[in-house]
Amino acid sequence: MTDLAGGDAELIAASLEEPERFAAxxxxxxxxxxxxxxxxxxxxxxxxxxxxxxxTAFRIRARFDPARAGVRPWLYGIAAKQISRHCRxxxxxxxxxxxxxxxxxxxxxxxxxxDRLAAEAAARPLAGALARLSAGDRHVxxxxxxxxxxxxxxxxALDIPVGTVRSRLNRARRKLRTAxxxxxxxxxxxxxxxxxxx
Numbered sequence: 001m002t003d004l005a006g007g008d009a010e011l012i013a014a015s016l017e018e019p020e021r022f023a024a025x026x027x028x029x030x031x032x033x034x035x036x037x038x039x040x041x042x043x044x045x046x047x048x049x050x051x052x053x054x055x056t057a058f059r060i061r062a063r064f065d066p067a068r069a070g071v072r073p074w075l076y077g078i079a080a081k082q083i084s085r086h087c088r089x090x091x092x093x094x095x096x097x098x099x100x101x102x103x104x105x106x107x108x109x110x111x112x113x114x115d116r117l118a119a120e121a122a123a124r125p126l127a128g129a130l131a132r133l134s135a136g137d138r139h140v141x142x143x144x145x146x147x148x149x150x151x152x153x154x155x156x157a158l159d160i161p162v163g164t165v166r167s168r169l170n171r172a173r174r175k176l177r178t179a180x181x182x183x184x185x186x187x188x189x190x191x192x193x194x195x196x197x198x
Contacts, residue, residue, distance in 0.1 A: 008071035012064050022061065026054050029072065033079050036147045041086050042093055049086060053079045068156050076147055077157035080139050091131050098128030129179030133172055140165055141172040 008025055015022035033053055038046035056078050064074060130138060139158060143149045151169075155162045 009064070009066040012061050012071065013066070016062055022058050025071065029075050030054060032147070033075055036076070037079060037083065039146050040083050040142060045086055049079065049082045052082045056082070070153070073149060073153040073156035076143060076149060076153070077159065080143065080158060083139070084135060087135055094127045094131035098125070098131060125180040126176065129176045132179070133175060137168045137172040137175070140168040144169055
């Protein structure tokens with residue numbers, strides 16, 4: 001997915017002179033960022049982390065490089081850094097999910113297209129395996145699976161080489177397969193992502 005018509009990069013540039021223009025960027029991307037963060041940290045933290053993400057983006061908007069992959073990976077990269085600050089809560093929530101099998105975030109998604117993924121992600125073995133992944137592997141895997149970013153976008157978001165994205169994703173998939181005994185699944189399966197090879 002690329003920046004929406006209307007030019008996200010142009011909005012950032014315009015917001016340097018007219019700060020109120022940044023609100024359109026928030027309107028376009030905050031719901032997706034919020035949903036991604038809620039899946040990682042729960043609804044309670046999602047409001048705060050989403051607000052922190054856009055506040056940070058607003059503060060550093062002059063440093064945005066329009067030659068990068070786009071505004072969307074830039075925002076997810078900022079969100080990933082904010083999530084890292086809340087990493088302990090995420091691991092604690094995944095361990096709780098692994099113990100109880102109850103995902104309170106998934107309960108509210110019954111009307112969304114993510115029902116299947118949320119239901120499968122609530123499986124105890126998968127949650128436990130996610131909790132045991134390194135933060136770097138977990139970021140790559142969940143940006144791929146839950147934020148639907150491609151390899152290049154993930155590389156831009158996390159400021160790492162595409163090769164590192166590939167190796168982390170491969171390692172995370174292998175660990176999840178081993179931990180869950182699954183041959184494939186929503187987070188494990190190889191899928192073509194735009195021009196990304198599986």
